[in-house]
Amino acid sequence: KAGVTQTPRYLIKTRGQQVTLSCSPISGHRSVSWYQQTPGQGLQFLFEYFSETQRNKGNFPGRFSGRQFSNSRSEMNVSTLELGDSALYLCASSYRTGPLGEQYFGPGTRLTVT
Amino acid sequence: EDQVTQSPEALRLQEGESSSLNCSYTVSGLRGLFWYRQDPGKGPEFLFTLYSAGEEKEKERLKATLTKKESFLHITAPKPEDSATYLCAVQGAQKLVFGQGTRLTINP
Numbered sequence: 161k162a163g164v165t166q167t168p169r170y171l172i173k174t175r176g177q178q179v180t181l182s183c184s185p186i187s188g189h190r191s192v193s194w195y196q197q198t199p200g201q202g203l204q205f206l207f208e209y210f211s212e213t214q215r216n217k218g219n220f221p222g223r224f225s226g227r228q229f230s231n232s233r234s235e236m237n238v239s240t241l242e243l244g245d246s247a248l249y250l251c252a253s254s255y256r257t258g259p260l261g262e263q264y265f266g267p268g269t270r271l272t273v274t
Numbered sequence: 275e276d277q278v279t280q281s282p283e284a285l286r287l288q289e290g291e292s293s294s295l296n297c298s299y300t301v302s303g304l305r306g307l308f309w310y311r312q313d314p315g316k317g318p319e320f321l322f323t324l325y326s327a328g329e330e331k332e333k334e335r336l337k338a339t340l341t342k343k344e345s346f347l348h349i350t351a352p353k354p355e356d357s358a359t360y361l362c363a364v365q366g367a368q369k370l371v372f373g374q375g376t377r378l379t380i381n382p
Contacts, residue, residue, distance in 0.1 A: 195372075205369040
């Protein structure tokens with residue numbers, strides 16, 4: 161069974177630009193969550209989608225947005241990039257919403273903002 | 275606000291030297307506590323879920339325990355391949371909150 165895939169794996173952008181990251185969950189999984197991981201803040205929850213609907217949202221500015229498609233694939237968008245957005249962005253999928261602990265993470269997209 | 279604190283930040287052990295990692299938490303209405311392992315350059319890998327105080331889970335050389343205020347990840351006779359960052363997370367009303375992790379190094 162294929163795991164969670166994320167594309168691209170690495171990305172370099174300039175301040176002010178926008179970026180779109182993609183996540184394909186494990187087949188059959190309908191919940192996709194996004195996290196930002198930095199050395200200073202650790203893993204922080206961005207948002208969760210289930211059946212194309214945003215179910216939960218973390219404490220991030222509106223520049224961070226996402227969506228989920230009917231095939232459960234998800235995209236995350238960050239507009240007007242700032243230097244502080246440099247991080248590893250992780251996507252995780254699970255079969256259902258609710259207690260989300262048993263999530264399966266992808267390898268992440270390493271975003272560098274210069 | 276839900277909070278998770280892991281200690282120590284880093285731990286270096288000799289192969290075969292058992293030890294424990296700590297995860298202290300405050301959460302409104304704990305729905306679950308989770309342990310993950312993360313290797314460099316990879317996403318976290320799920321290890322355990324604990325739901326109520328007194329619960330224990332085991333997997334190979336790892337055993338996770340839970341009280342009302344903290345969880346321990348016990349590592350028995352570790353091997354170099356157990357080297358990784360171990361993350362603890364709690365599920366409250368809505369979202370998962372992660373600790374900063376403990377970076378574990380096992381020297382051969």
